[in-house]
Amino acid sequence: MNENFRSFAPGIPEGSNDSLTSAIASDGTPSPGQWYRVPARCGVAVRLKKGNTLELRNDSGSQVCDFWAFKEDNLHESLSMEHCRTHLGRNSIKEQDELVTNWRRPVLKVLCDTSPGVHDMLIASCDLNRYMGLGVDGYHDNCSDNLRMALAAIGETATHLPSPLNLWMNVGLGKNGAIEFLPPISKAGDVIEFEALDDLIVAMSACPQDITPVNGDDREIYDLNFRVR
Secondary structure: OOOOOOOOOOOOOOOOOHHHHOOOOOOOOOOOOOOEEEOOOOEEEEEEOOOOEEEEEEOOOOOOEEEEEEEOOEEEEEEOHHHHHHHHOOOOOOOOOEEEEOOOOEEEEEEEEOOOOOOEOOOOOOOHHHHHHOOOOOOOOOHHHHHHHHHHOOOOOOOOOOOOEEEOOEEEEOOOOOEEEEOOOOOOOEEEEEEEOOOEEEEEEEOOOOOOHHHOOOOOOOOEEEEEO
8 A cells, every 4th residue: 555645534534624613503403494505625414304305406516415324323324325226226316216224224215306317326435545646735625524524513423434425426437447537417506305214314525526527627616505394
């Protein structure tokens, strides 16, 4: 392993940003119907009760959201992309899909998606080592730390870093199997809505990736907005 690459503990961020101060409430409990902001480059966590719906809005149209869900009573059980791919029999999500945990239990249902439906279920969340590999010197905001800090901001500690559901992220596969990081094809104002099938903690990161074009050719990072009903 390259000696310049750093190791990490699941719950301890390697830097800091406004994710630590952007909690919607001290315990992450939302006011029903109120719109909240996920600041650009940062993460926010929210508690959902069974039957709640979460609506996430992409005002810019080009902003990717790393999205996680954990069982509120056991953070070791979480939304799992590898288990979802098996459960769904495909590498994509669509309306009415039920998404499952690493224990293969359904925790979220996709109610509505106004975008063309291009989301990613393959790519791990960015972290400091990823940016070092891309040639970045020093600290760079990253989704792994945003998850850690978003949970810490509501009094929780990450037990592990599951691969996220990368909403609006456009990842292509070339004929030779090469991965291509492409600009999103979603449009301004697109929304996706989920129903909680259990009591959950959901975390969202307005992905700060500005080296590849996954957040658009201009590499600009934007806020996201959400509400719980």
